[in-house]
Amino acid sequence: MKTTGKKILISIVGDPSSYKEATYDYDRETKSDNFSSSILIDVEKSDKKILIGQYTLAEKGESFEELQRDSLRKISSNISTASSYDEKIISPGVFYSRKKNGDLLNFKGEIYDFYVIHSL
Numbered sequence: 001m002k003t004t005g006k007k008i009l010i011s012i013v014g015d016p017s018s019y020k021e022a023t024y025d026y027d028r029e030t031k032s033d034n035f036s037s038s039i040l041i042d043v044e045k046s047d048k049k050i051l052i053g054q055y056t057l058a059e060k061g062e063s064f065e066e067l068q069r070d071s072l073r074k075i076s077s078n079i080s081t082a083s084s085y086d087e088k089i090i091s092p093g094v095f096y097s098r099k100k101n102g103d104l105l106n107f108k109g110e111i112y113d114f115y116v117i118h119s120l
Contacts, residue, residue, distance in 0.1 A: 009046040011037035011085070013053040016078035038081045051075070051085040054093030064092070 019034040031039040041049065055061075058070035068090040076082045 006047040007044055009037065009040055009044060009049045011035075011040075011049070011051050013051060013075055013079065015057060016075055019078065033080065035079045035081060041081055041084050048087070049085045050087045050089065051082065052089045052091060055090050056093040057090075 013035070016035070021032055021034045022036075023030060023032045024036055024039040026039045027043050029039060029043050031042060033039070040046070053071055053075050055064065055067035055071045057074045058067040059074070061067040061070045071090045072088060075088070082088070
């Protein structure tokens with residue numbers, strides 16, 4: 001008896017504004033795109049596709065929800081296949097950027113964003 005499983009594609013995205021178009025070869029197929037998972041979407045026909053990014057992509061926002069929305073906007077405007085994903089998860093992130101002189105330039109994220117305590 002042959003068993004069949006479901007295919008789940010989980011793609012991780014960094015800063016898509018810096019992604020450049022490249023040619024990807026997979027399973028005798030070729031595709032040019034700026035996101036490597038785009039060829040997997042075409043070839044594998046996954047049952048579920050999940051895209052994961054961090055809220056450090058956001059350029060504006062005060063709350064976690066605002067940072068998530070702005071991160072999703074940035075992903076959607078830079079990755080043409082973003083709409084193909086069934087679920088998009090924007091997770092907390094911590095990002096430090098320093099000037100050459102060592103001064104802290106930017107910080108987003110707090111340690112408490114990484115855990116939640118639930119009462120049972």
